[in-house]
Amino acid sequence: MTVQLxxxxxxxxxxxxxxxxxxxxxAERGFAQREIASRLGVSQAAVSQYLAGERRGEERFAEHPRMQATIERIAEGFDAGTMDDYEALAELLELVRAFEDRGPICAIHEEEMPALEGMGCDLCVRGRDRAVQAEREVLSNVRRAVRQFANADIADHVPNVGTNVAMALPEATDETDVAAVPGRIHAMRGGINVPANPEFGASHHVATTLLAANVADPTVRGAVNLATSDALLAAVPDDADAVAFDAEYEDRRRRLDALFDDGVPRVVYHEGAFGIEPIAYVLGTSAVDAVEWATRLVDRIA
Structure with missing residues (x-):
């Protein structure tokens, strides 16, 4: 793991x-290299390298309109004598703060520190808070669940449209509060292909089912989908209900809300429709719990 500030x-x-x-x-405004070096707090040799293009810097900063505008404002202020070093520093610090708030500094930070990827991190701006910690915990749980899923003998039960493993934040309200795998998980040559790390807002159908279940029972925060089959449904134990619902997409959330009024079963499924593959959703208290239940069901088939 790389830790970088x-x-x-x-x-x-x-x-x-x-x-x-x-x-x-x-330099474009006629400043001598000695004057530029004094203003920037660097050597004349460094200024010479800057002007020769030997130290071009980071393109994402150099090409950013706000960066360009700030530099022009400082240069114009120095040239006109209307800006001193203190004011120039204030301009640059304001720019740094802006770039740390979901800007290019934030983007580079994610690249250099993969643990931040997909988190929409605002640690630099707001500091450590419960919301960020909750997101980290959910993403960590989904990653662990995905690893368990990928290592299980479950490829034959992955639907053609793919599987997703999802987990909702506490008090989730919409799909952006649900973490899942972008692009879904697919079976390939008897194995499992996971295309990306989990992110929030990466699922629609699994998230819709999970959100409806979570409203009815807030302890239900995890879900995974498998291909519906007679064998899978027969593997559901008597103390864990499997309940069917209509496969049509139109008004699906409303129908799921009504279905869960009587309680949330362990498995909800549909048998497909025109252009809709039969899918079963295994629900759990977390993504890991849902995947563990799914793998147990598959093991019961064997």
Whole structure:
């Protein structure tokens, strides 16, 4: 695991880019290299390299309209004598804060620290809070569940449209509160292919079923879908109901809400319709719980 502070990105990528751009902007206004070096707090040799294009910096910063506007504003202020070093620093700090709030610094931070991927991280802006911790816990649970699913002998029960493993945040209200695998999980050559790490908002049908179940029973926060089959339904134990519903997509959420009024079963399924593959949804208290139940059902078939 790589732990990297966003301040490292500021020092190693943002600052050299800002200096390179500002050196060029000041040179265009007739500033001598010695003056530019004094303004930037670097050597004349460094300024020479900036102007020669040897230190171009990070393109995502250099090409960003807000970065370009800020550099132009500082250069113009220096040239006109209307901006001092303190005000220039304030401009750059404001830009850094903006870039740390879902901006290019945030994007680079995700690349350098994969643990942040898919989290919509705002740790730099708001600090550590319960909402972020809840998201981390859900994503971690889904990742663990996906690994268990991929290692199980379950490929024959993955539907043609693919499987998804999902988990909802506490008090989830819509699909963006449900973490799942973008692109779904597919069976390939007898094995399981997982195309990406889980993200929030990556599921529709599994999320719809899970959200309806969660409204009826807030302890139900995990789900996984399998291909409906007589063997799978027969494997559901007597103390864990399997309940059917209409496969049509239109008004599906409303019909699921009505179905769950009498309680949430362990398995809900449909037998398909024109253009709709038969699907069974295994529900659980978490993504891991749902996958464990799904694998137990498959093991009972064998």
């Amino acid at each position: 966003p301040s490292e990105i500021v020092v190693e990528r943002f600052l050299p880019t800002a200096r390179s751009m500002l050196a060029a902007a000041l």
